[in-house]
Amino acid sequence: MRMARATVLSVVGLVCALVVPAGAQTVVDGTAVGLDPALVQSIERLVTRDFKAPAEAQIRNLRHSRARNGHGYCGEVAIGPTAAYVPFHAILEPEGKPSLLLLSDHDRSVEDKEAATRLLTNFGCVE
Numbered sequence: 001m002r003m004a005r006a007t008v009l010s011v012v013g014l015v016c017a018l019v020v021p022a023g024a025q026t027v028v029d030g031t032a033v034g035l036d037p038a039l040v041q042s043i044e045r046l047v048t049r050d051f052k053a054p055a056e057a058q059i060r061n062l063r064h065s066r067a068r069n070g071h072g073y074c075g076e077v078a079i080g081p082t083a084a085y086v087p088f089h090a091i092l093e094p095e096g097k098p099s100l101l102l103l104s105d106h107d108r109s110v111e112d113k114e115a116a117t118r119l120l121t122n123f124g125c126v127e
């Protein structure tokens with residue numbers, strides 16, 4: 001049984017290496033399963049657009065948000081493998097401009113951070 005599991009994991013790893021380009025951002029916890037890969041790629045690009053090294057970013061806990069338009073996604077992003085994760089809310093409307101709320105962008109004042117946290121809470125991105 002252990003041998004079979006190791007073989008399956010090796011094959012899955014090999015397939016992922018062939019499908020995912022080197023240096024691509026990845027959703028590291030498997031929460032992107034079931035979402036359209038093109039959508040996940042769009043979320044990754046939006047969330048990491050201002051990062052100096054977007055290829056090193058890691059995303060986890062990716063899921064639909066409570067946004068009423070149905071085009072919102074919550075998750076957490078880290079700028080690298082050892083960095084802290086920061087919550088985000090991304091809206092990707094088919095005919096609209098993408099929108100991003102990244103908590104780390106709102107730490108200039110207590111009021112600014114509280115407002116961003118309240119929005120992320122309302123969207124279901126933080127508790």
